[in-house]
Amino acid sequence: MQADGSDIRTIEGMAAADGTLHALQEGFREMHGLQCGFCTPGMIIRAYRLLQEINSPTEDEIRQGIAGNLCRCTGYQNIVKAIQYAAAKMSGVPFQEAAE
Numbered sequence: 001m002q003a004d005g006s007d008i009r010t011i012e013g014m015a016a017a018d019g020t021l022h023a024l025q026e027g028f029r030e031m032h033g034l035q036c037g038f039c040t041p042g043m044i045i046r047a048y049r050l051l052q053e054i055n056s057p058t059e060d061e062i063r064q065g066i067a068g069n070l071c072r073c074t075g076y077q078n079i080v081k082a083i084q085y086a087a088a089k090m091s092g093v094p095f096q097e098a099a100e
């Protein structure tokens with residue numbers, strides 16, 4: 001009832017009709033950000049919304065943005081990189097990993 005009349009995006013609706021992955025899906029694959037089938041869709045959908053709000057988020061903004069999606073199986077580093085990858089791709093700039 002709470003979602004009645006709302007548009008709902010799920011992970012299944014992220015790729016293009018021809019099967020081309022969304023930049024976030026590609027980023028999670030390229031940056032090894034994929035975790036399990038429970039948290040990964042939530043991370044990607046949350047990141048999608050985050051990138052609508054902030055098109056070039058800082059690492060802190062990404063970490064704050066996904067803070068409500070908990071996974072105790074990861075250190076989140078590759079998930080952050082995946083979102084940075086997608087942000088860069090969606091902005092049309094090459095992704096460059098920050099030096100560690």
Ligand code: FES
Pocket residue numbers: 035036037038039040070071072073074
């Ligand atoms: Fe999905 Fe940790 S890998 S909850």
